[in-house]
Amino acid sequence: MRTLGWLLAILLAAGAARAQDYLDCHFAPGWEQSGEARHYAADNLYDYKDGAAEGYLIFGFLQMRGITCKSGAETLDIDVSEMSDADSAYGIFAANLDPSLPVARMGMGGQVQRQSASFAKGRYYVEIVATGVSPDSDRSALLRTFAARMLEHIEGRDSPPQALDWFVKENLLSIRLVPESVLGMRQLKRGYVAKYKQGQAFLVVEASPESAAEVLKSLRERLDGASPAQVGDEAFQANAPYLDGICIFRKGRYLGGYANLPEPRDAVSQAAKLAAGIP
Amino acid sequence: MDSKTSRREFLSAGLMLPIAGASSGLGFFSPSGDSASGPAGSPVKLNYKTLGRTGLKVTTVGFGCMITSDPSVIERAADIGINYFDTARGYQHGNNERMVGAALGARRNQIVLATKSGAQSKDALLSDLDTSLRELNTDYIDIWHLHGKGSPADIRDDMIEAQQLAKKQGKIRFAGVSTHAGQQQLLPWLAQKGVFDVVLTAYNFSMDASMEQAIATAAKAGMGVVAMKVMAGGYRRVRPDDPLYKKLQQPGALLAALKWVTDKPNVATTIPSMTDMDQLDENLKAMAHPFSAGDEKLLAAHLERIRPLYCRMCGQCDGACQKGLPVADMLRWLTYADGYGQFALGRDKFLQLSPELAAVRCGDCAGCTVKCPHGVQVPNRMARAQALFA
Numbered sequence: 077m078r079t080l081g082w083l084l085a086i087l088l089a090a091g092a093a094r095a096q097d098y099l100d101c102h103f104a105p106g107w108e109q110s111g112e113a114r115h116y117a118a119d120n121l122y123d124y125k126d127g128a129a130e131g132y133l134i135f136g137f138l139q140m141r142g143i144t145c146k147s148g149a150e151t152l153d154i155d156v157s158e159m160s161d162a163d164s165a166y167g168i169f170a171a172n173l174d175p176s177l178p179v180a181r182m183g184m185g186g187q188v189q190r191q192s193a194s195f196a197k198g199r200y201y202v203e204i205v206a207t208g209v210s211p212d213s214d215r216s217a218l219l220r221t222f223a224a225r226m227l228e229h230i231e232g233r234d235s236p237p238q239a240l241d242w243f244v245k246e247n248l249l250s251i252r253l254v255p256e257s258v259l260g261m262r263q264l265k266r267g268y269v270a271k272y273k274q275g276q277a278f279l280v281v282e283a284s285p286e287s288a289a290e291v292l293k294s295l296r297e298r299l300d301g302a303s304p305a306q307v308g309d310e311a312f313q314a315n316a317p318y319l320d321g322i323c324i325f326r327k328g329r330y331l332g333g334y335a336n337l338p339e340p341r342d343a344v345s346q347a348a349k350l351a352a353g354i355p
Numbered sequence: 356m357d358s359k360t361s362r363r364e365f366l367s368a369g370l371m372l373p374i375a376g377a378s379s380g381l382g383f384f385s386p387s388g389d390s391a392s393g394p395a396g397s398p399v400k401l402n403y404k405t406l407g408r409t410g411l412k413v414t415t416v417g418f419g420c421m422i423t424s425d426p427s428v429i430e431r432a433a434d435i436g437i438n439y440f441d442t443a444r445g446y447q448h449g450n451n452e453r454m455v456g457a458a459l460g461a462r463r464n465q466i467v468l469a470t471k472s473g474a475q476s477k478d479a480l481l482s483d484l485d486t487s488l489r490e491l492n493t494d495y496i497d498i499w500h501l502h503g504k505g506s507p508a509d510i511r512d513d514m515i516e517a518q519q520l521a522k523k524q525g526k527i528r529f530a531g532v533s534t535h536a537g538q539q540q541l542l543p544w545l546a547q548k549g550v551f552d553v554v555l556t557a558y559n560f561s562m563d564a565s566m567e568q569a570i571a572t573a574a575k576a577g578m579g580v581v582a583m584k585v586m587a588g589g590y591r592r593v594r595p596d597d598p599l600y601k602k603l604q605q606p607g608a609l610l611a612a613l614k615w616v617t618d619k620p621n622v623a624t625t626i627p628s629m630t631d632m633d634q635l636d637e638n639l640k641a642m643a644h645p646f647s648a649g650d651e652k653l654l655a656a657h658l659e660r661i662r663p664l665y666c667r668m669c670g671q672c673d674g675a676c677q678k679g680l681p682v683a684d685m686l687r688w689l690t691y692a693d694g695y696g697q698f699a700l701g702r703d704k705f706l707q708l709s710p711e712l713a714a715v716r717c718g719d720c721a722g723c724t725v726k727c728p729h730g731v732q733v734p735n736r737m738a739r740a741q742a743l744f745a
Contacts, residue, residue: 117687126503127421127583128537129446130628134422138700172448211479257631260425318427
């Protein structure tokens, strides 16, 4: 038993060491680490991020490790945030990306700009920022080099959340994970919201069909004038302030819907397309 | 359905619960002497204060937009009459400003809009400002803060020049500074400097009395004081197995922290984060009732709860354990399990201790050499970590 305990400790220690291999200033020649590595947990992230810490905590932030690399006057700050799960890592990445720029194939998704890069892989959300360069300097090649080497060392899922595939692609503008209160409603705890040229779709996963049914019931009670609709296992449509024409359905343990269309019947037909995509 | 009628009905519907609360003796939304009516048709009584020398009349409960995902919550808050909204260039890498701009667009002239930049030079600040104006879809910012300053040394002359130039150009109305730390030194310096109209500062019931003095100094100098982090992080994280959980879930209980701040005469407004309509309804109640003895009891209980349990990471216990235990680290691992429900993570961390340290049991020591200046009961907490993880 004691031997097993030792073995477990050694394996965990080795795992921890491996996990930190992704932080290395030597991923590009001429770069050296400056100062000690950083480590922040949920209870002291404020010390590093000030108020912006909230934006991490709401996505299930667990801890952040980071280093600063120097090459002459130039600096790279590399921070790797470990989130509670891969969906959350993708969620914080999607919340922070520039929607006017393309998403690159880096882990679950990435974005490289002239002086900053970010990507998500597994439970990790990575940010790399170049400073000490002129404002018009393009350091994207360097950032890609570091990102590529880090991706080799970071373990975990490298495909976006499966649920993203269930949304209709036509006229889609963006999809993001809303970490709490989807559509501004507390009952819809956490889920994906897809913005379209007109209106928005959403998808929330509940623990069970029963709990999903409870949530649907409470939402229906909240929205005045709701009437039944034929989508998924059960559904209703309504015309609600701020949400306009809306349809919310349950399919198994999934709650989905479409909002902000002129008429509820429009929302019903769009919601039906989303429901059809859910396996 | 007519949109205006629909919205008014929705506002009324959203507030039915609090009004029902009043009928059950909880007294939500009863008129207060300091109240003024909100916009025509709003069923809510709103409290206003003057934001220092800006002369702006702001609702004592404002809206911190940083973690808001859905613009409908912001739209509804503005329709109800909340008139102070806070965002920043850096929030979600600019996505937050874009969302706030879209939500408040049609209501721009009815509200006070504040944003911030953390840029480190005059040119970069002014570039950020132009981006903020574009993203917020407006041609002026009411309050433009230098973001996240912790000491006078963080505020260089060229940053002040950027604010003054922006004022002359009409791009901003008032200059501000936001701060999360070092207020005891920073606020008197800002007050003495005389070029800042507003300060946005972390301020809540868990802070010591010196903060009140620092804020009074700023207010006396004519600065408008806006409070953030008013809920004292983690206040909402009381878990169901905590003995205080039931008490803190009582209607209005979570308001106590917000009311503690809105009740302070030197604070003009607050910017609690809100992500949904229920939080909005809850926070609106802070304007209907003053801070009470019952609120004080709840906050005192919460202070007692966090004092013995939670490490503030001040580092004063480093090397203090006679057995060599990394005290602050172990307290943090315990917080993973007790505070955030991440038992596996806490245990993984504990198991990375050397076998000698992992075998230490605090109960075996005759006395503890670690004395926490913040009152954390170190031996008890360490013993719990050992019992839980070892």
